[in-house]
Amino acid sequence: MASPIPKLMRALIQPNAAETRLILTQCEVPVPDKRAGEHLIRVHSIAPCAGELLWPKNFPPPKPRELIPCYDIAGTVVAAPESSPFRVGNEVYARTNYFRPGCARDYAIGVVDELAHRPQHLSWVQAAAIPLSSQTAWQALFVRSGVGGFTSGAWKGKRVLVTAASGGVGIWVTQLAKLAGATVIGTCGPENVELVHSLGAVEVINYRTTNLREWAQAPEKKVDVVIDCIGRKSLEDAWWAVKTGGILLSIFQPPEQVKPEEYTGTGVNSIFFVMSPNRAHLEEITKLVDEGKCRSVVDSVWPLEQFEEAFKRLDSGHAKGKIIFDLSLNN
Incomplete structure (x- = not known):
């Protein structure tokens, strides 16, 4: 039986676009707009991207929103539109759109055009290293x-x-x-x-x-x-x-x-060019990974609470592969 969805969750938030610091806080679990194709995802692992804390200043989101980083996600669908090819319980991964808050939180939003079935032979951590x-x-x-x-x-x-x-x-x-x-x-x-x-x-x-x-x-x-x-x-x-x-x-x-x-x-x-999330492309990647033809490379794995150390490692420019947050650690 699926666990009930809580009202509050952990989240990393950038207080404003002018500074690159983050705070770990609690906020309300997002409510998906199913008419817009939104799914609620229980987040298992995420990957930050180098320089992304500068994006809100240099590339402001078109609409004001919470500044939550990390757009690579691997997780489980907990709510989905009736018309979606993804059902509750499906294991997915995605590069979510920058127009919405990111995925450095226990629950995040993904839409059909971004989501793909995650490779079955990889861990959540390994899967989160792939989408972007x-x-x-x-x-x-x-x-x-x-x-x-x-x-x-x-x-x-x-x-x-x-x-x-x-x-x-x-x-x-x-x-x-x-x-x-x-x-x-x-x-x-x-x-x-x-x-x-x-x-x-x-x-x-x-x-x-x-x-x-x-x-x-x-x-x-x-x-x-x-x-x-x-x-x-x-x-x-x-x-x-x-x-x-x-x-x-x-x-x-x-x-x-x-x-x-x-x-x-x-x-x-x-x-x-700047990539655009594309479900069809990511499903092709899934096939190649499941066939053993490609692999992800993970530099290091961190609990969400150690976000400062993880971003320092990311900003050093010396990571071999991806920095990953495993949200099951210290939780």
């Missing part, structure tokens, strides 16, 4: 790049460079590009070289000892596609690695912002 990173990688490669879909065969023979290949998104770009048939080159620090190789990269560039611009001077090193996950100097140097007519896609900033003044290449299609 995997969908961003999927959309960068198979939607926004213009090369072709996952099963199109268009990636065979393509050379793909992934910057920050050991980070949350880079891990998935590396795996998915390899599965699609591409030859993958990844950049990372020396401590993560073995990991990036294990994910499918045929060459791993240690950015601390190898300058990407210098690496790309040899014509045979040039790549068809760069998926940049870190921006700034790394993205600037990546311009030199793209073939004429190639694609330079960044999830961090518009590539033109850091295009070198002395760059003389032509025909490069530069793209910047």
Whole structure:
């Protein structure tokens, strides 16, 4: 028998958009608007995203709302619209929309277009590490790049460079590009070289000892596609690695912002995009994970009460994979 839904729950709240501190407090459990396709989810695990405490200031929500972080969720449906394909008791995961409060709370809201059935062979913690990173990688490669879909065969023979290949998104770009048939080159620090190789990269560039611009001077090193996950100097140097007519896609900033003044290449299609939660894409990821073809990588697991330490680890930039909050700990 399902446990009754309480009136109050724990929640991490950012008091205002001007400051990045968080407080752990109690607030009322949200009431889903079933006419709008909303489901109430009992949260088991969540994943924060680097820099997200700056979003309310830099990208204010279109409507005023509680500033609750963490939009990656793995949990159990406890209330659903009658027309929904998800029923009470279904185990799901999602990247929820920034327009609504996030999921750093015991109960959160998800809609049909975001939710997917979570991989059955993973823990809640492992599942929460997947939605944002995997969908961003999927959309960068198979939607926004213009090369072709996952099963199109268009990636065979393509050379793909992934910057920050050991980070949350880079891990998935590396795996998915390899599965699609591409030859993958990844950049990372020396401590993560073995990991990036294990994910499918045929060459791993240690950015601390190898300058990407210098690496790309040899014509045979040039790549068809760069998926940049870190921006700034790394993205600037990546311009030199793209073939004429190639694609330079960044999830961090518009590539033109850091295009070198002395760059003389032509025909490069530069793209910047922000992912949109997509149920169909996430269900495809679920299949690949359940088939053992892809995996999530978890850096560390924290109880909600240790949010300050967890966000410090996240902001350090040295996490290998995803930071996860397990809401069953210390509860």
